[in-house]
Amino acid sequence: xxxxxxxxxxxxxxxxxxxxxxxxxxxxxxxxxxxxxxxxxxxxxxxxxxxxxxxxxxxxxxxxxxxxxxxxxxxxxxxxxxxxxxxxxxxxxxxxxxxxxxxxxxxxxxxxxxx
Amino acid sequence: xxxxxxxxxxxxxxxxxxxxxxxxxxxxxxxxxxxxxxxxxxxxxxxxxxxxxxxxxxxxxxxxxxxxxxxxxxxxxxxxxxxxxxxxxxxxxxxxxxxxxxxxxxxxxxxxxxxx
Numbered sequence: 475x476x477x478x479x480x481x482x483x484x485x486x487x488x489x490x491x492x493x494x495x496x497x498x499x500x501x502x503x504x505x506x507x508x509x510x511x512x513x514x515x516x517x518x519x520x521x522x523x524x525x526x527x528x529x530x531x532x533x534x535x536x537x538x539x540x541x542x543x544x545x546x547x548x549x550x551x552x553x554x555x556x557x558x559x560x561x562x563x564x565x566x567x568x569x570x571x572x573x574x575x576x577x578x579x580x581x582x583x584x585x586x587x588x589x
Numbered sequence: 590x591x592x593x594x595x596x597x598x599x600x601x602x603x604x605x606x607x608x609x610x611x612x613x614x615x616x617x618x619x620x621x622x623x624x625x626x627x628x629x630x631x632x633x634x635x636x637x638x639x640x641x642x643x644x645x646x647x648x649x650x651x652x653x654x655x656x657x658x659x660x661x662x663x664x665x666x667x668x669x670x671x672x673x674x675x676x677x678x679x680x681x682x683x684x685x686x687x688x689x690x691x692x693x694x695x696x697x698x699x700x701x702x703x704x705x
Contacts, residue, residue, distance in 0.1 A: 507691055517679050519632070519696035521590070526691060565631060569692075575620060575685055576647075577694055579631040 478580035487556045495551040495583045497566035505571040508549040513563040561587045593697035601703045609668045610700045612682035617662035626679040638665050672704045
């Protein structure tokens with residue numbers, strides 16, 4: 475079974491609007507962390523936001539917020555006030571504390587912001 | 590965060606040859622990670638490199654094909670040996686840094702490899 479699933483291969487959003495990128499995960503480890511990364515066409519991976527499995531509050535980082543629903547095993551990324559520079563691939567990743575330090579990545583979502 | 594550089598940034602190589610990719614970090618780190626991203630795909634961990642010990646390879650990756658060196662706490666190399674067109678990928682190194690609430694992996698800019 476896939477550990478990280480991103481069901482949206484591609485999405486469009488109008489500039490200045492908000493967009494939600496979906497991520498569901500599968501783990502039996504009670505302690506884990508969820509990460510979102512942005513990959514522009516240049517290829518670099520840029521860390522955006524982190525959510526720990528024991529965190530009570532949803533993580534926020536500027537225009538990025540994480541809608542964490544633990545019972546549903548989902549960790550959706552919300553980008554508010556989209557900008558043209560947000561056009562990129564977005565990857566959700568998980569680290570399970572019982573599996574060492576490795577990150578498992580989802581298949582990614584390509585976000586395209588329309589002017 | 591971390592300042593990570595990789596060399597080369599891109600290369601075009603002939604099949605059967607080898608390429609060594611360098612990863613340099615701005616400060617000492619215990620673990621460095623090497624990932625591969627095939628065209629249109631997600632990232633897959635190749636191996637974890639600790640200074641002073643053999644790298645730990647993930648399923649599907651072997652030392653003969655992807656030898657790794659970790660001579661000190663700020664530097665690592667990954668060699669892609671006896672290349673074939675299937676090795677055409679972006680290769681990324683990453684390091685883990687402890688933050689206020691998490692240990693986060695930060696990535697280098699990647700090496701874009703094309704094998705003809």
